[in-house]
Structure formats: C-alpha cells, structure tokens
Amino acid sequence: MSVIAEDNVRGRDVFKDINADDEDSHPTEMESLCMSCYENGVTRLLLTRIPFFREVIISSFSCPHCNEANSEIQSAGRIQDQGICYTLKVQSKQDLNREVVKADSAAVRIPDVEFEIPAYTQKGSLSTIEGLLDRAVVGLEQEQPARRAADPEVAQKIDEFIEKLKKLKEVEEEFTLIVEDPSGNSFVENPVAPQKDAALTVTRFKRTAQQDMQLGIAAGEELEEEPAGNDLDSMRNEVLQFNTNCPECNLPASTNMKLVQIPHFKEVIIMATVCDECGHRTNEVKSGGATEALATRITLRLTGPSDMSRDLLKSETCSVLIPELEFELGMAAVGGKFTTVEGLLVDIKNLIVGKNPFLCGDSSFEDRVDKLKLFGKKLDKIIAGEMDVHLVLDDPAGNSYIQNEYAPDPDPEMTIEKYTRTFEQNEDLGLNDMITEGYETQ
Structure with missing residues (x-):
C-alpha cells in the first residue's frame, strides 16, 4: 500500500505528468469502507496533470466483497476568476x-x-x-x-x-x-x-x-476601510504584500503587488507569488485602467533576435496568433503577463510541448507527438531569429502592448489596428449590460 508522506507534499510537486516509465507515478491506495456491504474496499488516488488544462485528482473505489465500483474526478486547483x-x-x-x-x-x-x-x-x-x-x-x-x-x-x-x-x-x-x-x-x-x-x-x-x-464563495462582504495613507500615490511608490495560498501545494504564501507605468502606454498592476515551501513562482499582470472603447489588434513582424527583447504586455483577455504556424492561443490560456517577446514564446512552448504528459508513455499518439515536437522546433527557430513570422496580439479589451523601439516615431515592423468589438466579445467582457440600444455588431 502506498501513502502520501508529508515530505511528498512539502517541498515537492505531488502532481505528476503521466509517464509509463516513471515507477513513482502509480496511484496511492488506501482502505475505505464500502457503503453497500460495509466491508473494506480499496480507494485509489492519482494526482496528475491534464494537458492544456490543470492539475486534477482522479479517484476510484472498488470492493472485492460486493463488486461495488465507482470513480470520480476533482479539480486540485482553486475556483477560477471566471x-x-x-x-x-x-x-x-x-x-x-x-x-x-x-x-x-x-x-x-x-x-x-x-x-x-x-x-x-x-x-x-x-x-x-x-x-x-x-x-x-x-x-x-x-x-x-x-x-x-x-x-x-x-x-x-x-x-x-x-x-x-x-x-x-x-x-x-x-x-x-x-x-x-x-x-x-x-x-x-x-x-x-x-x-x-x-x-x-x-x-x-x-x-x-x-x-x-x-460555489461557496462569500458574496456581499463589506470591504474593510482602507487606511488613510493607502491612496493611489502611495501605492505607486511601494510594493504591497498580502497573504494567499500557493496554487501548486496550497500552503500559505505571499503575493507582492505593485503599480507600474509602461512608457507610451498605461499603468498596469504586476502581482508575483513565491512559495517558500515548494518553490513555485507565478506572475500575473492586470490592466490598471478600464476597458478601452475600441478593441486592439497588434501585429509585429519578427525579423531577428533583437525583436525577442521587446517588452510585451499580454492581458488576460488577449489572444495570441502566429499565422505562419496556423497557431492561435485563446484568451486567459497563459493569463496576463508582462514579459518579453521571447518570454511569451517560451511560455507558449512550455504550455504546448514541455508540460504535455501525452508526449510520453503509452498514452501518446505518434502523429500528435510528431506534430507537437515539430511545433516546438519551429518556436525554437523563431526565438533564434532563424524564421520570420508575424506575432499578433488580439485584445478585445484594448489593454495589451508591444514595445515600439522607434517611439515616439512609428515602428515600421508593427501595425496597431483599432476596431469595434462584436456583440460576442462584449458578452465575454461582461459589457453588454452597458451597451446602448443603438449598438451595431460587426
């Protein structure tokens, strides 16, 4: 029988990628009471990741006395923001x-x-x-x-x-x-x-x-009155810290938050969480302003390694497209990020290829494995400046940004298009209640 020891929880990642060659990836087994015959049966727990999704707990129960069996799955993460x-x-x-x-x-x-x-x-x-x-x-x-x-x-x-x-x-x-x-x-x-x-x-x-x-989320709670000195100006000059739980091991951690002004753009809120127990690190960016009146589509032609160092802000409502690879990453897939072009491409590679447990073991499909590995190699060529492509940030909220290296002059490799949101995009952003009666969809 296998048990979950404390050292497996603290300081280690208990959610394993599916791998037939990993001897430690077998389910955890424990005796459980059968609710049909009241004899002891066996419950098996498997903590794993689902590709392009998140961590889950898969459990199954079987009773050798009455042959009762059932299985279920639970999310191991927090309730999402949306x-x-x-x-x-x-x-x-x-x-x-x-x-x-x-x-x-x-x-x-x-x-x-x-x-x-x-x-x-x-x-x-x-x-x-x-x-x-x-x-x-x-x-x-x-x-x-x-x-x-x-x-x-x-x-x-x-x-x-x-x-x-x-x-x-x-x-x-x-x-x-x-x-x-x-x-x-x-x-x-x-x-x-x-x-x-x-x-x-x-x-x-x-x-x-x-x-x-x-969902059991407290609604209607009154917010505590802010201290007199905690105004917007003081927030710009200091890093705020508040307690939270680590999204990986769920142990207490701290999140740092700061307002940052991006040149030639707007203010954003950068939040970073570091867990001292398991070492997990996350960073997230949220726009410091309201949703813009028009949506924004930014198209940057990547022509060399120098483009990899451009600062980039991807809001959580922004989709990422690389037309030459027929690739599209939907909004919120990698959350809001303030990084570089190279950092975004590395995150995409890790999400699609690096953290995909279906690339190994007996759960893989050869054609899918080859396709995803080829996609990873093409991303490596783009990062190395060996392949010219277009990077498109399509943000219905208008809160995404790519650095203009020629600012305040126009960037010859970048186009910024403003367009009217569709009815469906307003629905996704929760804005339809504020739309006037004369709104027209595209």
Missing part, C-alpha cells in the same frame, strides 16, 4: 473520443434533443463524450423497471428518449454539446492543438451572485 463554457459541434464519431473533464459544478446540455445534466447532480468525472452519453443512458435505464410498473406511459416516453441518446452515438446528424461550469474547472479536449479547433468554441463569463453562493 466561469467557462465549451460549445462543441459534434460532426463525426471521432469527436466522440474527445476527453471531457466535468466538474461537480458543471452543467451539460445537448439542445438538439433537449437533454441536460444539471450542475451538482453528478460527481466530477474524467471521460469522453461517448462516455457522457453512456453514463446518461445508464442513469435513465436504472429506474425503468419501477417506472414501467408504476407509470407505463412515462416509462415509454423515457424509453423513446433513451433511443434518441443512443442514436446520437451514430452521429448521423451533427449535434451540439455544451459544457458550462461557473467554477472554470471543466475542460473539453482540442485534438488539433496547438491549432485552433474550428468545431470548439470556448468562452469565459462572469459569475452571477447566485453562482458564487452555489
């Missing part, structure tokens, strides 16, 4: 193999057949789209014998609905799957990563007060 909604157009049987992380707080809908799994009615799960459909069918079939005896008419209608769900697995017609999670901890796989998935739309939204209450 909720998330995945909308997938299922067009072929291959789409049914996409992996899906469904948190407890996620609702799953298939509007084509008026089907919904409400939030908090199922435990979290790691499955595929086909697995979600199978689980729904099994759940509906369980009570059918009792329904046929008590109300044959209702049982007949449920039988017809079960047939509809089973028919979806044949994918004779396209249907839409929606996974909406206020906690932001659910996930639908993009099998063509790092390219953009044309069939999958990912949107983030601000939670309502009711959703915050359901």
